Amino acid sequence: MSKPTVPSQLDTTILAETFRLLGDSTRLRILFFCLESPRSVGDIAASLDLSQSLVSHHLRLLRGARLVRGNRQAKQIFYELADKHVSDMLVDMAHHVCEESGEE
Amino acid sequence: MSKPTVPSQLDTTILAETFRLLGDSTRLRILFFCLESPRSVGDIAASLDLSQSLVSHHLRLLRGARLVRGNRQAKQIFYELADKHVSDMLVDMAHHVCEESGEE
DNA sequence: CATACATATGAACAAGTATCGATATGTTCG
DNA sequence: CGAACATATCGATACTTGTTCATATGTATG
Numbered sequence: 001m002s003k004p005t006v007p008s009q010l011d012t013t014i015l016a017e018t019f020r021l022l023g024d025s026t027r028l029r030i031l032f033f034c035l036e037s038p039r040s041v042g043d044i045a046a047s048l049d050l051s052q053s054l055v056s057h058h059l060r061l062l063r064g065a066r067l068v069r070g071n072r073q074a075k076q077i078f079y080e081l082a083d084k085h086v087s088d089m090l091v092d093m094a095h096h097v098c099e100e101s102g103e104e
Numbered sequence: 105m106s107k108p109t110v111p112s113q114l115d116t117t118i119l120a121e122t123f124r125l126l127g128d129s130t131r132l133r134i135l136f137f138c139l140e141s142p143r144s145v146g147d148i149a150a151s152l153d154l155s156q157s158l159v160s161h162h163l164r165l166l167r168g169a170r171l172v173r174g175n176r177q178a179k180q181i182f183y184e185l186a187d188k189h190v191s192d193m194l195v196d197m198a199h200h201v202c203e204e205s206g207e208e
Numbered sequence: 209c210a211t212a213c214a215t216a217t218g219a220a221c222a223a224g225t226a227t228c229g230a231t232a233t234g235t236t237c238g
Numbered sequence: 239c240g241a242a243c244a245t246a247t248c249g250a251t252a253c254t255t256g257t258t259c260a261t262a263t264g265t266a267t268g
Contacts, residue, residue, distance in 0.1 A: 006136045007198050013129045015201045020127030024256075025113075025120040032110045041215055054257060056216055075214050075265055089200055094111050096193055097119045128226075145245055158227060160246055179235055179244050 021065050022093075026050065027058050032094075034068060035087055038078035125169050126197075130154065131162050136198075138172060139191055142182035 007015065021027060029048050033039055039047075045055045059079055062068040067086050070079040081087045111119065125131060133152050137143055143151075149159045163183060166172040171190050174183040185191045 006140065007202070009129075009133065011198070011201060012132045012136065015197060016127055016129040016132050018127075018201065019123050019132070019197075023120055023122075023124030023127040025117045026256080028116045028120050028123070029113065032116065036110065042213095051258070052215075053217090053259080057257080060216075072215095072265090077215065085200060089197070092196065093119060093123075093193065094115070096189060097111075097115060097122065130226080146243095155228070156245075157229075157247090161226080164246080176235085176245095179242095181245065 018065060018067075021061060021067065022090075024058075026054070027062060030055065030058055031062070031067065031081065031090060034079050035081055035090060038071075038080040040076040040078050042076065044079070122169060122171075125165060125171065126194075128162075130158070131166060134159065134162055135166070135171065135185065135194060138183050139185055139194060142175075142184040144180040144182050146180065148183070 022031075026048075030044055033044055033048060041052060041055055041059065044050070044059075045052045048055075059068060059070070063070065066082050068079045069082045070077045072078075081090070126135075130152075134148055137148055137152060145156065145159055145163065148154070148163075149156045152159075163172060163174070167174065170186050172183045173186045174181045176182075185194070
């Protein structure tokens with residue numbers, strides 16, 4: 001278990017798919033915005049200054065990859081990160097990038 | 105420092121750029137291959153069944169983002185991950201994806 | 209039921225990019 | 239220096255994808 005470093009080609013594909021979804025600043029902003037607390041689609045669009053349609057499109061992709069999850073509350077649907085896994089990952093990566101400078 | 109969860113829009117862009125580079129299975133395969141030990145371009149191309157040109161292109165991108173680093177040794181150039189930061193990140197993400205199933 | 213509101217979907221377009229083939233740069237050795 | 243090898247760059251192409259506009263689905267309220 002000390003050397004599972006090289007994933008199979010299949011795993012690599014899956015990993016890449018996840019990374020690809022995270023590799024768009026609009027989607028990242030949505031994710032980080034929903035990281036604090038569940039947010040409705042309209043709230044996301046307004047707060048991040050994005051069209052409602054665009055937000056919905058992105059949420060669809062994020063939902064498909066099980067990165068977010070939404071539950072309906074009357075007319076609105078509130079989205080939040082799918083699980084602690086995902087949120088931890090995001091926070092970790094944010095830290096990685098913040099510490100990026102002054103390495104060696 | 106307990107709630108740096110939401111990065112600035114600028115940071116988000118930088119983060120996304122990094123993710124975008126990781127969001128390609130060919131590049132990921134190259135990275136994981138170089139994770140074990142430094143590899144020459146030709147070795148990467150042969151082992152991963154990719155054209156030399158393609159490998160070089162991807163290495164250029166990865167180099168530009170300081171994800172890999174190469175040092176020349178006679179005719180060959182051996183590439184390795186830029187620092188422990190990057191390699192840790194990759195390994196972590198690989199684990200995340202492996203544990204992906206059987207969550208709830 | 210009809211109206212208003214919130215979200216989702218579909219078509220279409222522009223921009224980005226992964227890949228390939230050919231060629232150039234650079235390095236070693238005779 | 240010139241030949242051989244390793245890597246990098248350039249041009250072109252096919253494909254993916256982020257975004258917008260218009261419209262559909264779904265949900266609550268008078």
